[in-house]
Amino acid sequence: MKILIIRFSSIGDIVLTTPLIRCIKKQLPHVQLHYLTKAKFKDVVAHNPYLDKIHYLESDIQPLMMELLKEKYDYVIDLHHNLRTKYVKMLLRQAFNSRVESYSFNKLNVKKWILTRLKINLLPDISIVERYFETVKKLGVKNDGQGLDFFVPIDEEIKKDDLPMSHSLGFVACSIGGQHETKKMPLSQWQALCKELQFPIVLLGGQEDAAMADEIRKMDEVKIYNACGKFSLNESAHIVSRSRFVITHDTGLMHIAAAFKKPIISIWGNTVPEFGMFPYYGYNNLKSNIAPQSFIIENKKVKCRPCSKIGYAKCPKKHFNCMNKLSVQEILMVANQLVKESK
Numbered sequence: 263m264k265i266l267i268i269r270f271s272s273i274g275d276i277v278l279t280t281p282l283i284r285c286i287k288k289q290l291p292h293v294q295l296h297y298l299t300k301a302k303f304k305d306v307v308a309h310n311p312y313l314d315k316i317h318y319l320e321s322d323i324q325p326l327m328m329e330l331l332k333e334k335y336d337y338v339i340d341l342h343h344n345l346r347t348k349y350v351k352m353l354l355r356q357a358f359n360s361r362v363e364s365y366s367f368n369k370l371n372v373k374k375w376i377l378t379r380l381k382i383n384l385l386p387d388i389s390i391v392e393r394y395f396e397t398v399k400k401l402g403v404k405n406d407g408q409g410l411d412f413f414v415p416i417d418e419e420i421k422k423d424d425l426p427m428s429h430s431l432g433f434v435a436c437s438i439g440g441q442h443e444t445k446k447m448p449l450s451q452w453q454a455l456c457k458e459l460q461f462p463i464v465l466l467g468g469q470e471d472a473a474m475a476d477e478i479r480k481m482d483e484v485k486i487y488n489a490c491g492k493f494s495l496n497e498s499a500h501i502v503s504r505s506r507f508v509i510t511h512d513t514g515l516m517h518i519a520a521a522f523k524k525p526i527i528s529i530w531g532n533t534v535p536e537f538g539m540f541p542y543y544g545y546n547n548l549k550s551n552i553a554p555q556s557f558i559i560e561n562k563k564v565k566c567r568p569c570s571k572i573g574y575a576k577c578p579k580k581h582f583n584c585m586n587k588l589s590v591q592e593i594l595m596v597a598n599q600l601v602k603e604s605k
Contacts, residue, residue, distance in 0.1 A: 264294045264333060268350065269341040270319060271299070272441065273495070273514030274539065276306045277521060279341055280411035281544070282394045285403050287312035296333065298326075298350070305495045309413040323349070331357050338364040339397050365397040374537060374571045381565070383536055387549045390538035409544030410521035414503070418496035425501070428484050429462040432604065434597065435502050435519070437510035438475060439467030439490070442573025444532040445511050447585050449474055454590045455509070457481050461601045464489050464505070466498050466515060506604040509597065516541060523555070527596050530560040531585045532577070534568045557596045561588045 265286065269279050276299060287295050294314045297307055301318040308316065319326050323346070335354060340347045343366045354362045370393075373384045386393070395405050425433070436456070440446040456463055456478050462485055465475040469491030479486045489501065499518045502508055507525035510516040512533055519526050520541040528541055535548055535558055546553035561567070564584045569577075576582075 263290070263292065263336050264296065265337045265339060266296045266298060266317075266330070266333070266335045267339045267341060268298045268347050270344075270346065271303060271342075273303060273306055274517040276303055277410055277412060277514065277517040278389075278391055278539070278542065279394060280310065280521070281391050281405060281409065282339070282341070282398065282403075283310060283312045284408070284411055285395075285406050286398060286401070288406070289403050290401065296335070298330070306412075309415050309496075310411065311413065312411075327353055330354065334358065335362050337401070338362060340364055340366040341394055341397065343367050343369055365400070367394060367397055371571075377534075377536065378568050378571060385536055385538065387547045388538065389540065389542040389547065391542050393538065405544075407544045409523065410517060410542060412499055412518050412521035414496045414500045418494060419500045420493070420497050420504070424493075424497075425464065425489075426462075426484075426487050429464060429487060431462075432506045433462040433464050433487075433504075434459065434601075435464050435466055435505035435508045435510075435515075437466045437502075437508065437513060437515040437519075438478070439471040439515075440511045440513045440573075442532075442575065444570070444574045444577055444582070444585075445513065446531065447511065447529050447588065448582075449477055451585065451588065451590055452478050453481060455593055455597075456486055458590075458594050459597055459601075461485075461506070461597075463487065464501060466490065466493075466501065507597075507600045509593065512539060520556075525555040525557070525600055527557045527559060527593060527600075529585075529588065529593065530558065531582075531588075532567055532569050532573060533571065534560065537568070537571055559588065559593050559596070561585070563587075 269276050296315045297313050298317045301320050351364045376382050464487050467490040472490040475488040475490040479488045502519050503522040508519040509527045511529050526541045541556045543553045561584050567584045
């Protein structure tokens with residue numbers, strides 16, 4: 263049997279598919295398991311030992327389709343469910359006279375629209391991971407409860423001298439980046455947080471976050487280390503794995519931290535954890551059976567959130583109160599308690 267899993271983007275969403283990958287391969291060991299994603303997310307899946315083959319989408323989908331048609335899949339598990347994945351499934355079915363069975367992930371977009379527009383929550387109190395498993399019910403595959411996976415190759419682990427000596431006895435990883443501005447805490451909030459946090463800090467993010475990280479670092483150049491743009495995704499993931507705990511926006515490194523079973527303080531702006539993207543450790547829901555190492559910080563007094571299921575370049579209401587009026591003291595209270603527990 264040959265199965266193709268499709269998830270084109272992004273880092274966090276792909277990491278959230280890893281329990282499904284592991285469970286299919288372990289529970290159906292005879293299966294050849296393939297994965298299709300965008301080439302720019304290669305590092306997220308390239309070292310996953312449960313995958314037999316990985317296909318990458320470049321700018322042109324036609325060469326990719328020629329590659330996929332040679333594989334003769336029995337099943338396609340569509341975890342992205344958009345126009346492009348529908349096109350892939352249609353061509354595979356046409357080529358093999360509908361022999362290829364496909365199962366698509368239900369995004370619950372109507373219920374998400376109701377939540378963003380009417381502020382009525384009809385979404386289930388489960389992680390998106392649990393809903394991914396609904397696509398493989400017919401195959402008899404069940405969630406093993408072991409949580410997320412992320413695999414860092416040995417040659418991309420950070421070296422002893424990659425971080426300052428001041429951080430050698432432990433540090434907090436702070437992920438300050440994010441794909442959308444409305445999911446990111448403003449500079450002034452991060453400055454207030456890092457100033458009061460009594461523990462060495464490593465700031466993580468992309469090159470686009472380096473300037474902001476420099477401004478934060480100016481407050482204490484010994485305590486705060488700016489790693490933004492200096493390390494690859496796998497190297498940043500290894501830094502996360504070595505941290506005492508992680509403070510992060512709703513972003514890919516949050517899910518990578520959960521894969522390493524790290525305590526997480528997650529900061530939420532215009533999106534909400536009710537969408538099912540909260541830190542997942544393999545057993546926890548959002549409101550029931552809450553993970554003791556997951557601390558969700560959000561401004562529930564702002565009536566306009568969630569305003570989007572993804573995010574915006576700027577606040578549609580122009581006040582950005584979901585982040586501007588977020589309680590830094592609440593983050594500090596949790597962080598200082600985690601510092602005490604980690605000593």
